[in-house]
Amino acid sequence: MRTAITIVVALVLLAGAARLQAVRERWYPPALEEETAMYLESAAAVRRISGPYAPLVADLYWIRAIQYYGGTKRRLSPAQGGDATSGAGPGAASPTDDRYALLYPMLDITTTLDPRFNIAYRFGAIFLAEAYPNGAGRPDLAVQLLQKGLRDRPDKWEYMEDIAFVHYWYEHDYLAASQWFEKGAEAPGAPWWLRSMAATTRARGGDRAASRLTWETIRQTTEIPFLRQDAEQKLLQLRALDEIDALQQVVDQVKARTGAAPEDWASLVRARVLRGIPVDPRGTPYELAPDGRVRLSSSSRLYPLLVEPPSGTERR
Amino acid sequence: MNAIGVIAINVFRESVRDKVLYNLVLFAILLIAASLLIGELTAGQDVKIIKDLGLTATSIFGLFIAVFIGIGLVSKEVERRSIYSLLAKPITRSQLVVGKYAGLALTLAVNIAVMAAAQYVVLAYMRWGIPPNVERTWDAPAIDPALLVAIALILVELMLVTAIAVFFSTFSTPLLSAALTFALFIVGHFSADLRNFQSVVESPAVGRIARGLYWVLPNLAQFDVKASVVHGQRVPAGYVAVAVAYAAVYIALLLTISTSVFARRDFK
Numbered sequence: 001m002r003t004a005i006t007i008v009v010a011l012v013l014l015a016g017a018a019r020l021q022a023v024r025e026r027w028y029p030p031a032l033e034e035e036t037a038m039y040l041e042s043a044a045a046v047r048r049i050s051g052p053y054a055p056l057v058a059d060l061y062w063i064r065a066i067q068y069y070g071g072t073k074r075r076l077s078p079a080q081g082g083d084a085t086s087g088a089g090p091g092a093a094s095p096t097d098d099r100y101a102l103l104y105p106m107l108d109i110t111t112t113l114d115p116r117f118n119i120a121y122r123f124g125a126i127f128l129a130e131a132y133p134n135g136a137g138r139p140d141l142a143v144q145l146l147q148k149g150l151r152d153r154p155d156k157w158e159y160m161e162d163i164a165f166v167h168y169w170y171e172h173d174y175l176a177a178s179q180w181f182e183k184g185a186e187a188p189g190a191p192w193w194l195r196s197m198a199a200t201t202r203a204r205g206g207d208r209a210a211s212r213l214t215w216e217t218i219r220q221t222t223e224i225p226f227l228r229q230d231a232e233q234k235l236l237q238l239r240a241l242d243e244i245d246a247l248q249q250v251v252d253q254v255k256a257r258t259g260a261a262p263e264d265w266a267s268l269v270r271a272r273v274l275r276g277i278p279v280d281p282r283g284t285p286y287e288l289a290p291d292g293r294v295r296l297s298s299s300s301r302l303y304p305l306l307v308e309p310p311s312g313t314e315r316r
Numbered sequence: 317m318n319a320i321g322v323i324a325i326n327v328f329r330e331s332v333r334d335k336v337l338y339n340l341v342l343f344a345i346l347l348i349a350a351s352l353l354i355g356e357l358t359a360g361q362d363v364k365i366i367k368d369l370g371l372t373a374t375s376i377f378g379l380f381i382a383v384f385i386g387i388g389l390v391s392k393e394v395e396r397r398s399i400y401s402l403l404a405k406p407i408t409r410s411q412l413v414v415g416k417y418a419g420l421a422l423t424l425a426v427n428i429a430v431m432a433a434a435q436y437v438v439l440a441y442m443r444w445g446i447p448p449n450v451e452r453t454w455d456a457p458a459i460d461p462a463l464l465v466a467i468a469l470i471l472v473e474l475m476l477v478t479a480i481a482v483f484f485s486t487f488s489t490p491l492l493s494a495a496l497t498f499a500l501f502i503v504g505h506f507s508a509d510l511r512n513f514q515s516v517v518e519s520p521a522v523g524r525i526a527r528g529l530y531w532v533l534p535n536l537a538q539f540d541v542k543a544s545v546v547h548g549q550r551v552p553a554g555y556v557a558v559a560v561a562y563a564a565v566y567i568a569l570l571l572t573i574s575t576s577v578f579a580r581r582d583f584k
Contacts, residue, residue: 054543055368055372056369058368063358063365118455225450
């Protein structure tokens with residue numbers, strides 16, 4: 001009986017404490033976003049402090065990097081009212097842009113604490129290289145991170161393949177890309193298709209069909225789900241680029257015929273030029289600008305699209 | 317059974333009575349909760365993180381047991397005055413110290429064996445349903461026998477830490493013994509810095525003293541092969557053998573000094 005009374009009193013007091021907390025939060029709402037800060041930015045210092053527990057601290061920094069990347073990406077997404085377009089734009093973050101600023105230091109600490117943290121290099125490079133606002137838009141840091149991984153594991157062909165991809169997609173440096181593909185192909189245990197990728201890149205780098213072939217190879221061969229999903233996303237983006245080109249042709253023809261750009265997609269549907277409102281491979285309608293330019297909606301899950309080199313650009 | 321064995325069994329029983337094994341429940345809860353949460357918090361590497369967590373928790377839990385029980389093994393008997401009845405029995409003081417040490421080593425071994433089993437169960441659960449082609453991309457398989465090498469070296473390290481705690485407890489207060497043992501544990505993991513100290517100081521004398529300390533103080537960093545094992549890197553049998561031999565010699569040294577100090581103590 002006495003125990004039961006104790007339990008009841010304890011539960012009542014606990015409920016009272018929770019209630020008071022709720023009242024305090026209602027009267028004095030807590031800040032919605034906690035300040036993201038890194039109190040220790042020196043990887044060497046963290047390595048010293050963590051001593052024999054460095055691998056677990058590396059895991060914690062990795063989890064933190066993932067949360068930071070995901071949180072920042074969500075905050076910047078147009079669906080969340082984020083300012084996705086005012087940054088440096090796809091491909092390059094402005095030097096003054098501090099968004100994703102902590103990503104590289106977090107990945108650097110993770111990989112210093114555990115120099116063989118494979119996924120931290122590979123996923124981290126994608127997070128860094130991906131065009132802003134989906135990533136930091138810093139392909140240079142992505143390459144730096146992967147090269148750090150190669151210092152510890154010089155025969156890791158996957159890192160060489162990833163460096164080639166960064167040069168290919170984000171820097172459009174097809175010569176460097178093909179050289180890294182070749183270097184990777186020479187590493188022990190490398191798959192045969194790296195050599196053909198090197199040749200394709202050297203001959204047809206920047207060509208959309210070659211790009212599609214490259215991503216399709218990755219999609220079919222990778223056994224890491226995240227990398228497969230990334231390849232699928234890139235393939236859908238390539239399909240969107242094809243569709244935008246086809247729609248642009250239709251709009252340009254109408255413009256040439258009528259002398260003015262169509263007002264919206266509905267007018268083209270009414271004129272039976274299109275069967276319906278055109279949507280991208282993820283189901284978001286394409287946008288038709290007042291000047292007649294067809295583009296992907298910034299609210300699309302495929303936004304921003306891969307940046308293609310201007311036609312006629314000399315291959316580096 | 318000889319006197320050392322009887323004392324050791326009694327220490328083990330006492331630790332069970334003191335609910336030391338409750339830490340195993342905490343360990344199991346920690347691992348199970350982590351295995352359920354980790355997929356939500358990270359992208360890939362769940363198995364690596366569980367291995368890191370399991371090995372680190374094994375090491376930390378074991379360290380606390382080794383230090384906090386180790387420092388009380390002798391001093392508690394003195395404090396409770398039960399040392400008088402113990403010494404009245406047909407046992408020598410050295411048998412008492414060695415028996416107490418062996419009892420705590422047995423407690424640690426049982427603890428670590430159960431923790432290792434719990435870790436393998438959680439890893440087997442995490443591996444469930446993972447296609448073989450995905451597992452092949454991991455540095456090491458989930459159910460990796462090599463983990464036992466890391467766990468065994470953690471046990472050896474903790475046995476050395478226990479000997480340090482027992483050594484301090486033979487002549488110092490429990491609080492000071494704990495502080496000194498933790499200090500040696502930390503220094504023992506940074507001993508490589510002592511070896512290279514002469515490259516960062518100008519005084520050759522200081523460099524030589526640091527190098528001398530490197531050889532004298534216990535080198536615990538050599539028992540840390542957690543990162544290598546988790547990444548599937550082979551730990552050579554020769555390395556393990558030399559590390560275990562080093563620990564055995566160092567433990568023998570500490571127990572010799574401990575029994576000598578304890579033998580000279582006057583309990584009147």
